[in-house]
Amino acid sequence: MGLCKCPKRKVTTLFCYEHRVNVCEYCMIDNHKSCVVQTYLDWLSDSGYESICILCNLPFTDRDTIRLKCLHLFHKDCLHAKEISMPEGTKTDSRKCPRCLDKIFPAPNQTSPTVEKLKEWLSTTNWGRVGLGLSIDSSIDDKQFPQPPVSIMETRSDVQVRNKSPVIINMNDSVVNSQQTPYRSEAHERNYALRNQQQSSIPSFNYEPFTKSSASLINEDDTKYRKRSIKNQIKYFRFTKYRKPLIYFSLSVLAVYFFFLFLTYVDGETNA
Numbered sequence: 001m002g003l004c005k006c007p008k009r010k011v012t013t014l015f016c017y018e019h020r021v022n023v024c025e026y027c028m029i030d031n032h033k034s035c036v037v038q039t040y041l042d043w044l045s046d047s048g049y050e051s052i053c054i055l056c057n058l059p060f061t062d063r064d065t066i067r068l069k070c071l072h073l074f075h076k077d078c079l080h081a082k083e084i085s086m087p088e089g090t091k092t093d094s095r096k097c098p099r100c101l102d103k104i105f106p107a108p109n110q111t112s113p114t115v116e117k118l119k120e121w122l123s124t125t126n127w128g129r130v131g132l133g134l135s136i137d138s139s140i141d142d143k144q145f146p147q148p149p150v151s152i153m154e155t156r157s158d159v160q161v162r163n164k165s166p167v168i169i170n171m172n173d174s175v176v177n178s179q180q181t182p183y184r185s186e187a188h189e190r191n192y193a194l195r196n197q198q199q200s201s202i203p204s205f206n207y208e209p210f211t212k213s214s215a216s217l218i219n220e221d222d223t224k225y226r227k228r229s230i231k232n233q234i235k236y237f238r239f240t241k242y243r244k245p246l247i248y249f250s251l252s253v254l255a256v257y258f259f260f261l262f263l264t265y266v267d268g269e270t271n272a
Contacts, residue, residue: 001013001040002015002022002040003022004022004023004024004027005021005022006023006024006026006027008024008026010024010026012024012025013039013040013041014028014037014038014039014040014071015037015038015039015040015042015043016028016032016035016036016037017035017036017037017038017043017047017049018032018035018036018049018051019032019035022040023037025112025113025114026113028067028113028114029067029113029114029117033065034051034059034060034061034065034073035051035060035073036049036050036051036073037067037071037073038071053065053073053074053075053078054074054098054099055074055075055078055079055081055082055098055148056075056078056148056149058075058149060073060075062075063075063076063077063148064076064077066079066117066118066121067114067117067118068097068102068104068118069102069104069106069110069112069114069115069118070097070099070100070102071114072097072098072099072100072102074098075148076121077145077146077147077148078148079098080125080142080145081145081147081148082098083095083104083125083127083128084125084127084142084143084145090127092105092130092131095127095131104122104131105122105128105131105132106118106119108133119132124140125140125142125145126140126142127142
């Protein structure tokens with residue numbers, strides 16, 4: 001937890017990844033509209049972040065954004081386009097955050113500055129009004145909203161798909177070209193000499209061959225530790241085996257010693 005530096009001075013658990021400061025929800029809505037904000041504990045566990053919308057792979061600063069109740073940020077047009085692409089009659093619980101799969105719609109009794117801002121935007125769409133339990137507004141046409149731009153990743157994938165088209169090789173032409181081009185051994189000899197020079201410039205490491213002496217050293221080390229372990233086991237076994245008799249013998253000696261002391265004391269008293 002930390003203290004927000006705004007005039008409200010509210011204690012908050014939210015942390016802005018980009019500015020690395022504690023922020024309250026009021027500051028997050030007003031001054032950190034396009035910033036990645038999560039809890040301070042989340043930032044401690046993983047401070048990495050990407051300030052791009054995962055629906056279009058473009059920066060948050062490009063267009064208007066909306067923050068869900070899970071604090072994840074998206075472009076408004078991207079999230080709207082995703083939701084209207086779902087089939088009609090989709091249940092409210094099935095509309096989830098694309099990043100963490102948390103429910104988009106807050107509970108009826110849930111309230112906070114972030115939730116109120118989210119409800120305000122959801123009420124401008126019919127799919128959002130249905131999720132909030134409001135009546136459909138006939139003056140709103142969800143399909144008339146501006147469409148998000150094509151993402152850079154999608155254009156790259158299209159180019160890759162086009163580049164994967166099969167290439168037809170004419171074997172006859174290659175045979176003719178190979179017959180017309182004479183083989184020259186001089187160029188190959190020069191390349192071979194150049195490769196030898198490059199290989200000679202690479203530092204070599206002298207690895208000793210695996211001989212019987214090295215094998216014996218390894219075996220000696222293994223047997224050394226193996227013998228030590230066996231000795232320790234024998235010592236432990238002997239100690240556990242004779243521990244009780246030793247204790248009993250020591251106690252018996254002490255008892256006899258104190259008994260003789262007692263007899264000596266009694267004899268001295270009677271003689272006196």
